[in-house]
């Protein structure tokens with residue numbers, strides 16, 4: 001199947017100005033000043049991108065695709081994701097994870113859901129484990145999961161500094177990172193440890209300790225929710241200046257009880273003002289994850305549900321409200337997760353890369369068209385492909 005995307009302003013994320021892009025099957029074939037349909041040739045679908053920006057498909061590297069939650073009892077177990085929850089947010093690659101509940105949500109279920117979404121048209125990966133330590137794997141061993149199961153790219157989300165964590169020791173987190181790292185090395189994967197950072201006073205002290213006192217590189221960890229309250233966000237700046245990766249959660253509880261969360265778009269702006277390298281920053285949505293609230297004694301107050309749609313909304317706010325350049329801001333949901341998680345063929349508009357693209361209206365930066373693995377999922381605002389049960 002051939003698709004020709006004409007006249008778009010391309011942010012690959014580097015700005016390539018106006019280019020035509022020829023998609024060949026599920027790959028980007030050619031990018032050139034001008035590509036015209038030959039006469040008397042096979043059928044080519046032409047998409048006119050005049051007045052549009054063309055950017056790489058978005059990567060949401062922390063989504064509870066199987067559903068999550070449960071912190072308020074069984075009725076608060078959140079619903080699993082549907083395909084268009086992802087594609088409406090421009091997401092063409094997702095990394096699924098489990099959270100607090102590793103009993104009624106299993107790794108087998110997470111892998112099956114990831115495979116289901118892949119069959120429905122997007123690219124999926126998963127982290128093995130959930131909040132708990134020891135890590136509940138598929139094969140019984142972290143290294144074996146990463147080496148033997150294609151979709152497993154690392155471990156997570158492992159909870160620290162949280163009243164819902166397993167209260168792991170630094171040694172336990174070190175051992176998990178060591179196993180993930182070697183599993184990654186032996187399989188050509190990132191072997192990243194996705195760390196859930198709670199509201200506890202120890203913040204990411206564990207990770208600074210490990211980076212300081214072991215051979216584990218600081219970039220083996222991706223600590224998420226680093227904008228969940230002001231004091232953690234201040235440490236995020238310090239942690240990034242030590243070379244660490246910082247991930248901000250774009251879904252938000254409106255009235256957060258944690259001394260107020262820092263809106264992701266504002267967090268990004270502040271990090272750039274602090275001269276942090278953009279390549280160390282990612283956004284994830286925590287989609288379908290629960291956003292529970294607890295009082296200072298850890299009593300449950302209520303919960304919301306994360307939304308994938310917030311991922312790009314926060315990037316758009318960073319551009320429109322905080323004055324961050326689009327080719328900078330877009331990196332946090334395209335080339336940065338692709339590079340950090342070693343997602344081959346993802347995150348860039350380049351020949352031979354996967355045909356994952358999003359077209360944005362030039363005037364309001366709203367999502368217009370979404371193409372995943374060469375298939376048009378949304379065209380000029382119309383949803384063309386829905387999930388099996390949508």
Ligand SMILES: CC(C)C[C@H](NC(=O)C[C@H](N)C(=O)O)C(=O)O
Pocket residue numbers: 064067068069070098099100101196198225228249252253286288289290291292
């Ligand atoms: C960052 C805050 C607002 C949300 C965050 N969500 C999760 O970690 C996922 C959730 N526990 C689940 O298992 O579905 C939290 O609970 O702290």
Ligand SMILES: [Zn+2]
Pocket residue numbers: 099157196197225
């Ligand atoms: Zn979390």
Ligand SMILES: [Zn+2]
Pocket residue numbers: 062064097099157286289
């Ligand atoms: Zn989560």
